[in-house]
Amino acid sequence: MLKIIMAVTGILLVLFLFLHMIGNLKIFFGATTFDHYAHWLRTIAEPLLPYGWFLWIQRGGLTIAVIAHIVSATILARRARAARPVKYAHRPKVQGSYAARTMRWGGVIILLFVIYHILDLTTLTLNPNAEHGKPYANVVADFAPGRWYITLLYAVAIIAIGFHLRHGIFSAARTLGQQTARGERIARLSALVLSLVLVVGYLSVPFAVLTGLVD
Numbered sequence: 001m002l003k004i005i006m007a008v009t010g011i012l013l014v015l016f017l018f019l020h021m022i023g024n025l026k027i028f029f030g031a032t033t034f035d036h037y038a039h040w041l042r043t044i045a046e047p048l049l050p051y052g053w054f055l056w057i058q059r060g061g062l063t064i065a066v067i068a069h070i071v072s073a074t075i076l077a078r079r080a081r082a083a084r085p086v087k088y089a090h091r092p093k094v095q096g097s098y099a100a101r102t103m104r105w106g107g108v109i110i111l112l113f114v115i116y117h118i119l120d121l122t123t124l125t126l127n128p129n130a131e132h133g134k135p136y137a138n139v140v141a142d143f144a145p146g147r148w149y150i151t152l153l154y155a156v157a158i159i160a161i162g163f164h165l166r167h168g169i170f171s172a173a174r175t176l177g178q179q180t181a182r183g184e185r186i187a188r189l190s191a192l193v194l195s196l197v198l199v200v201g202y203l204s205v206p207f208a209v210l211t212g213l214v215d
Helices: 002-029 031-041 053-083 103-122 135-142 145-175 181-210
Strands: none
Touching: 002 031, 002 053, 002 145, 002 181, 031 135, 053 103, 103 135, 103 145, 135 181, 145 181
């Protein structure tokens, strides 16, 4: 059951990441389009829902999914350690990809990045030049050439997300039934392609600002 929870919540989070990436790419169509998109997000489901409520409901749902994902992963990791309580004098080489061996630290990096990202471009707490109601200008100010270290931090975090997703998507496919040899090959290739698309899509925005393509 815990593996299913991890798989389902992981899929939900991946879907959000892709939708969020598509929204981010609207910055290449100019300030008017990007700002209009950011405003539109706050008007979804009006007048059924008051202004901005959809985003808060979405944030609440994502928070629940993240917590469920982390709790499930933690419990499964503890169970795995408890199943082999005897420590070996010499630990054999762990088989598997780099992504699989670093899932735990990758998850920690992603969690810290998400918190930072919210404080940076949602609440604007960590963006010294940001102004409420100007999302395009805030993104440009955040990744300006003089703040190259922010772009570097963003790149490291996004690459960590890519590794995490590559292994996570493959594991989710196996958990949900793709356990044949052909199914695993398709799942592995799909995980690699989806992860690369996500990494390139997200990194295109800060590097476009850094190089002056978006200003």
